[in-house]
Amino acid sequence: MGNYAVVATCALNQWALDFEGNYARIVKSCELAKAAGAKLRVGPELEITGYGCQDHFLEGDTLLHAWESLAKLLQEEACQGLLVDVGMPVAHRNVRYNCRVLILNGKILLIRPKLHLADDGNYREPRWFSAWQHKRQVEDYILPRMLQKITGQMSVPFGDGVISTRDTCVGVEMCEEMFTPDCPHIDMSLNGVEVFTNSSGSHHELRKLQTRVRLITEATLKCGGVYLYANQQGCDGDRLYYDGCAMVVVNGRVVGQGTQFSLNDVEIVTAVVDLEEVRSFRGANRSRSEQAARAPSYPRVHADISLSADHGEFNLSLRPSPTLEAHFDLPEKEISMGPALWLWDYLRRCGMRGFFLPLSGGLDSGSVACIVYSMCRELVCTARTGNEQVILDIRRVTGEPLDGDYVPTDARELCGTATLACSRILHTCYMGTKYSSDATRGRAKRLAEAIGCYHIDINIDSVVTSVHTLFETVTGRRPVFASQGGTSAENLALQNVQARLRMVLAYVFAQLLPWCRNRTGSLLVLGSANVDESLRGYLTKYDCSSADINPIGSISKVDLRRFLGYAEESFGLGILQEFVEATPSAELIPLASGVREQSDEEEMGMTYEELSIFGRLRKLERCGPFSMFSKLTHLWPDRAPEQVAEKVKRFFFYYAVNRHKLTTLTPAYHAEAYSPDDNRFDLRPFLYPTTWSRQFARIDQALRTLLGEKNGTEEEQETIKDCDASH
Template identity: 65%
Template sequence: MVHYVTVATCALNQWALDFQGNYERIRESILQAKAGGARLRIGPELEIPGYGCQDHFLESDTTLHSWEVLARLLQDRALDGVLIDTGMPVLHRNTRYNCRVVILDGRILLIRPKMHLANDGNYREPRWFAEWARVASTEDYVLPRFIADITGQRTVPFGDALISTEDSCVGIELCEELFTPQSPHIAMSLDGAEIIANSSGSHHELRKLGRRIELIREATLKCGGVYLYANQKGCDGDRVYYDGSAMVLANGEVLAMGTQFSISDVEVTLATVDLGAVRAFRAGMASRSTQAAHSSVRYPRIVAGISLSAQQAQFDFSVRPTRPLAPRLHAPAEEIALGPACWLWDYVRRSSLGGFFLPLSGGIDSCATAVIVHSMCRLVVAACGRGDAQVLADVGRVCGESGFVPATAQELASRIFCTSFMGTANSTAETRARARALAAAIGSYHIDVDMDAVVAAIVGLFALVTGRTPRYAVHGGTSAENLALQNIQARLRMLLAYLFAALVPWVRQAGGRPLLVLASANVDEALRGYFTKYDCSSADLNPIGSISKADLRGFIAFARESMGLDVLGGFLDAVPSAELVPFSEDYKQSDEDEMGMSYDELGVYGRLRKIKKCGPYSMFAQLLHEWPGVGPREIADKVKRFFFYYAVNRHKMTTLTPAYHAEAYSPDDNRFDLRQFLYNAQWTWQFGKIDDAVERLERRSGVVIEE
């Protein structure tokens, strides 16, 4: 029997603690879903407070304000007629849970706590939440009084249950639960759940989306049924970028899929599914029917007074089911072009600053960072061309010119992106020329600076105080002298970068806002510790901080063709060099020579150390098989050299510039005080609550309130 149901899954650009903005985006997504004919809408994990609140989840304010947002949704009659699945923290019997709250027509049907928490990599959910351990079981939850006054309910079911509509059955699975061996969707499907809703907060990593799709595809292929996947998108105020890709799958096929990288705030993905096909698919699997008949798990069912299908849908042949499609998977080079670009745009538009400043050295790392900003400008210009109201408003704020609409990426870059080549006598003409040519190609405001006088002043001061003048190694100096002279140049670049970032906008335009300083050290250099502490790798943000040199080279090759930047060929051909010591016919500084290992080797070490959990001995054992052409002694020397430098430079990890997380072997160590580093300084919701309380108290005490 034909049985069509239209469903909606959302990718929302939520922001931790931005309750007002989060509420507006949730409401807009529900209205879009309703306009599209959907009667079931799901959103991202913890979409009301934002997923990345981290230690703010420990504050009672976060839970209170989440309930207040939910109250607005419950009171909004424009949202009636849609079964809404939203997310927030809930305190039950003095225990905090990460919950989905299912509402319909101003009433709460179910509060479903998360049963398996993410606790690895970038995730520390058990720090803030407890797991709900009672499978297929519920108990009464006593609602806050102001919510009970709205809904007319004193208690609601809290726990693990299915939602039974007039024509189907819906199960709920939260993010990490999909990735566990005994995923809840299996038992739910065997007990008759035809639609599984998964609300996620999953971040982007290179090459990760394919695994996500395959897990959902396998779930629906093995169990049958419809699977709705929602996800956060954008920068939540931290290092990770949530990459959207909301999708709907049925019986092993992808029916609809949202974009993975987008700078829009609200994206609703709709699909019309045939529940009759689900029932036929399942009934045709004899082994599934046997397991379902013998399954001991029977879920409580919460009755929802709604039909997900139109009343006459089975007789209306104008209703068309969504056709399957091939999922769109970006190549890693495309992911680098898009993910960090979206992350940077979210950061600059929410930071109240005027753009970016980048020390552009003429090497491939700073080149890659500059091209990512260029990619960001391309995305913004494209969104302006589509008439995206939010992006147009953001452009006006960032550029300080309301109504400004850039026609090209270069025109936008000329307003918000400043690059600078900070050279010394050790810099080559080739690197200076490459930096200048790239700046011209992408349209950045470029400054060419010679720092020799400043370096000489620092060295002169040291000589005046100590009576000794340090020399480079090529001039007979010791290794300590050689390193100190290099570090002076590197650290001066950081000082100058912040000076120019603060004052170049002032020079160019009265009242110009300062710029965010960008770093450009890759993940392999961080792993090896091959950078100067507090040099120009120390900045506000680092778009490439967890991307390998190999992947960056692939990205530059891709950008040269796809973005029409012929100038990038020179960067690909250049030998990576810091250019901090005098060069001659006999000696030219090279990164790989100084590190004593290649960038490709560092990529191997990084994956074995972090992903394969190898210590020195097991890494050595692994490499004996991975590098059969290399002798054991040479492998041993390489492994020991790596772990030595990794150990002595580990202290540098605590000062790494916050970097876009793109690679699972990133050594970023900044995970102690778990609060985001980007806030909405207006605190619209919170300050509004304070103002309301002040007015109430003053009225109660008889104080005259002046208008």
């Protein structure tokens, strides 16, 4: 019985540079941990400052305020009698490190810097921090004078050490370190560390949680041990949403799992673990024991605390936590939750009054409307539990008195109502022209009615005509569409005028609708361009895809269709089937005789399913034109090689031509690893040689080989030889 220990990990909704709010949430998590009987509390990465401070980490003020928060924590009652693992940036010998600070009873035990930094995808940690290079070594760190006065310590250990309590040994592994081949938990486990803490800032991507859980369980399944995983939760300042899901794992078994998506700013996961079970698990593996016997030692810092009850103290109510089946949401549900809660964090923290969405009657804008409705559903459910923070935020956003009694009871009522005077969070607008169909207008109206938002239907032909007239007055020429005998330049310009005017009108309505009902503030304009259209550049620069934020900017059309199918059933919105079945169409041109509708896929020359494949090969497989062609000839064995070559060339031509558009993409929720988000996640130039002469020549040569034709011209052969030499 004396080997049973209560441990606590957490998910916190921290916000970059919100030092007071972050501090309050840390304290709350410590209070909850102690109330559960825990002696060890683990928090997310860089929780004192917020993970997403980015270049603010280079400012001395950020480090100063972090130390001020730590000074308060050391004196906080909630932290006494509790081994607290908290994260903050620390400068040692004028070098900045991403650190964990382990404190106990007003003293700093150890400052442990991160060994391996995240430097790919969304992460640029080496821009702000350096990795600790001295494995299994610690140095003296001279504390700031304000900390010396509080702790009575002039210096503390700084480096790659572990904590020895009276009954076990605790080691730190930080986020990226778990994802690297040389994981610290392996060496620590061989040196007798039994409890591992992992403080993470791991963002949500569709289908990513399975990878994270697999890594944690496999680590302890191989090495044995108790693994406490903490994570950031919510939007802490940019495109990422951190999806929480704090966990406790013992010897490969999940014994505690938090929610992946939550409106709670503080969530604690506790578990009762048997330390003797770890020792038994390891002792049964003889080869592990042989490796451990010759493993190098870690510097140990002694902590005067026991995680488990003292021997002889029996508590029949304390039982080891049972094994749980790890829970994973379907991607469709992840879309309904992640972007929705990201929108709420953004809305409640930016001080705006709600959202404005150009609702076209198509799948993309319909998906955005459903995501906002999903947000309202989650808010109502959480408000029913009495969550004071959520209720207060709802009142602030909707303009209700903060000390009033308004608590939403219905998602449709919170999303909006039938009258402008009472509309709340979501406002939608169908901006039609003479080329718009009754089908899209009707779908937009019926969806707005189904989710309860305030909806307006306007015709913008007069505004479009005024622009045409102005141009004709200035130039003396009036452009016409291709179907009326116009050139491709005329045809494109006339479509873009309509699209860009919708963006202008969206901002006019977003800024003035609250004024119309005598309320202060304005609305956030929501974008609705999906990841595939952005990748292909199949959108008008500064059209209604240009907005304040975009919840679907890195979600594929394929996944959005699945999401609407899920929302139709889960939300009881039968109208969504019409959106799924409708042909995606811009509805910007007069149609030629016999043509029923303008089709996005026909105009692009590729399907959305194909675009998803191109996107993954380009980003995840790092394919240029030739390697993409090579892979696709095997992935698409039922297609003629010349058709594959044509598709690849067409994709890369339009990708190059339209790459500049990605520099102006609306900030979007990051949900896919093949997102083309410029200069954040996808670091590529925006001026390309659109002919791709060397690349396409290699494709042509391979195509002739596949078709059994003779070799190409001497010039083409020289091109291939040069390319081979470069390899």
